[in-house]
Amino acid sequence: MSEKSKFDKVSDLAFRRGLYFPSAHIYSDSLAGFWDYGPLGVTLKRRIIDLWRKTIVKRDEMLEIDGSQILPESVFKASGHLQSFVDPLTECKDCRVTFRADRLIQRRLEKLIPEALPSKELDSLILKNGIVCSECGGELSKVFKFNMMFRFSAGPKLGNQVALRPETCQSIFLDFLRVYKTMRVKLPIGIAQVGKSFRNEISPRRNLIRLRELTQAEIEIFFNPKNIESFTKFDQIMDVTLRFLLVNDQELELTAEEAVKKKIVQNKLVVYYLVLLKQFYELVGINPQNIRYRELHDEERPFYAQSAWDLEIKTSLGWLEVVANHYRTDYDLKVHSKGSKTDLMILDNGEKIIPWVWEDSMGIDRTLFVALDAAYTEEKKRIFLKLPNYLAPIQVAVFPLVAKDGLTEKARTLYDMLKVEFDTFFDEKASIGRRYYRVDEIGVPYAVTIDYDTLKDETVTIRDRDNKEQIRIKVGGLKDWLKLRLNFIPPNQ
Numbered sequence: 001m002s003e004k005s006k007f008d009k010v011s012d013l014a015f016r017r018g019l020y021f022p023s024a025h026i027y028s029d030s031l032a033g034f035w036d037y038g039p040l041g042v043t044l045k046r047r048i049i050d051l052w053r054k055t056i057v058k059r060d061e062m063l064e065i066d067g068s069q070i071l072p073e074s075v076f077k078a079s080g081h082l083q084s085f086v087d088p089l090t091e092c093k094d095c096r097v098t099f100r101a102d103r104l105i106q107r108r109l110e111k112l113i114p115e116a117l118p119s120k121e122l123d124s125l126i127l128k129n130g131i132v133c134s135e136c137g138g139e140l141s142k143v144f145k146f147n148m149m150f151r152f153s154a155g156p157k158l159g160n161q162v163a164l165r166p167e168t169c170q171s172i173f174l175d176f177l178r179v180y181k182t183m184r185v186k187l188p189i190g191i192a193q194v195g196k197s198f199r200n201e202i203s204p205r206r207n208l209i210r211l212r213e214l215t216q217a218e219i220e221i222f223f224n225p226k227n228i229e230s231f232t233k234f235d236q237i238m239d240v241t242l243r244f245l246l247v248n249d250q251e252l253e254l255t256a257e258e259a260v261k262k263k264i265v266q267n268k269l270v271v272y273y274l275v276l277l278k279q280f281y282e283l284v285g286i287n288p289q290n291i292r293y294r295e296l297h298d299e300e301r302p303f304y305a306q307s308a309w310d311l312e313i314k315t316s317l318g319w320l321e322v323v324a325n326h327y328r329t330d331y332d333l334k335v336h337s338k339g340s341k342t343d344l345m346i347l348d349n350g351e352k353i354i355p356w357v358w359e360d361s362m363g364i365d366r367t368l369f370v371a372l373d374a375a376y377t378e379e380k381k382r383i384f385l386k387l388p389n390y391l392a393p394i395q396v397a398v399f400p401l402v403a404k405d406g407l408t409e410k411a412r413t414l415y416d417m418l419k420v421e422f423d424t425f426f427d428e429k430a431s432i433g434r435r436y437y438r439v440d441e442i443g444v445p446y447a448v449t450i451d452y453d454t455l456k457d458e459t460v461t462i463r464d465r466d467n468k469e470q471i472r473i474k475v476g477g478l479k480d481w482l483k484l485r486l487n488f489i490p491p492n493q
Helices: 003-016 039-057 073-079 103-109 119-128 171-181 225-230 232-236 256-261 268-283 331-340 364-375 409-417 432-441 451-456 475-486
Strands: 020-023 035-037 069-071 087-090 098-099 144-147 153-154 160-164 189-198 213-223 243-244 251-255 291-295 309-317 318-329 344-346 351-353 356-363 378-381 384-386 396-400 424-426 445-450 459-465 471-473
Touching: 003 020, 003 153, 003 378, 003 384, 035 039, 039 189, 039 213, 039 268, 039 364, 069 073, 069 171, 073 160, 073 171, 073 331, 087 103, 087 119, 087 251, 098 103, 103 119, 103 364, 144 291, 171 189, 171 213, 171 232, 171 251, 171 331, 171 356, 213 268, 213 364, 225 268, 232 268, 232 378, 232 432, 243 256, 243 268, 256 409, 268 291, 268 309, 268 356, 268 364, 291 318, 318 364, 318 384, 318 475, 331 356, 344 384, 356 364, 364 378, 384 432, 384 459, 396 409, 396 432, 409 424, 432 445, 445 475
Parallel strands: 243 291, 396 424, 396 445
Antiparallel strands: 020 035, 069 160, 087 098, 087 144, 153 160, 189 213, 213 356, 243 251, 291 309, 309 318, 318 356, 344 351, 378 384, 445 459, 459 471
């Protein structure tokens, strides 16, 4: 199958089986960039977040908060978002369609055009290359900057100017000092948060890839830059291999130790967290050869980042950014200290400092898409999601071979026993083969069938999703058999 057709097929499967679908889709004025998750999508999304918590947040002994989605504009004035969180837009003078100027130019020149380029430079590129409206061929306006935050007024008199957060991390910076003191921790320390962010994208597209309402899992690592070389956790991952794409388009495959020695990355702390993310995506089901870190050019980096790496996954859409990793230095605590007139310095080994920050900002919606994209498998006339067992939205299906002779009642009893511990599905309609294929399509790892032999010897048939192999097992040992194969077991344990 072609790469494009695979994306279409994954999308069709998601819509058809209700994993996710457009929000307010029954109304003609529904807005692009907003999506609802159905029952299967909700569970898959939760399992991805739980995996992130188990393999990164808990492994690294991070602290987790849940900050407000609405913050006063003063926060974003201090952080720089009011001025710098902008997209360069241009409008057709004839049909009034609005475009991202950098992407319009990029499509024509077939090379990267940084969105941070000054408006005059973008105007010059549009004029020099004869770029016109792709809808009607009309002349384009001068490029203007559009702030992507949703801003509004709050309170009974609408006197308080507020905004929906465009990223979850600002609450982490605002709460850092309180969390640091109340939890009595020492640097380096990670603070994590998962939740909704909101961006008024000009052209949301490709279902979960570019959204106006998105779920992020963000981690901010606070550390003392003077002690960076004594970061002992590095020893745990120094031999893990990572793939890099540098700004000069050079591709490298290096161990974490080599990446530090060759100064590809800043230090041991940075590469440690790059490794944790790579290992997470391998557990999501991504082939290691389809995971790389792309170094961002100066013009591409966010205004707050000294350096940046995008973790990209090779998908049916090509290489897709799923985690933005930023070396934020002391930018955030400094600007919020100044903006709030609050001293955010702490004592570290007797020295008063403003901690520096390394950030991992993961898109959960994109991660769910890449998990589906990697899992989607066609085998002759069968379509199935080859998800890791611990991510499957439904873990086990229970079927009576036929809906008669007491098999349905026996299957219901077994279903009631299993649903206490596993996400379980019951179905008695259609042929057994068709029922197998239905649950294969949504990634159910195991189907348990109750047949006439079950009534005689208390054994059932277990069918494996991936290879369709079947075995017989005693009902009394079924729970333990499933636990061993469905529960997540951390690597090296």
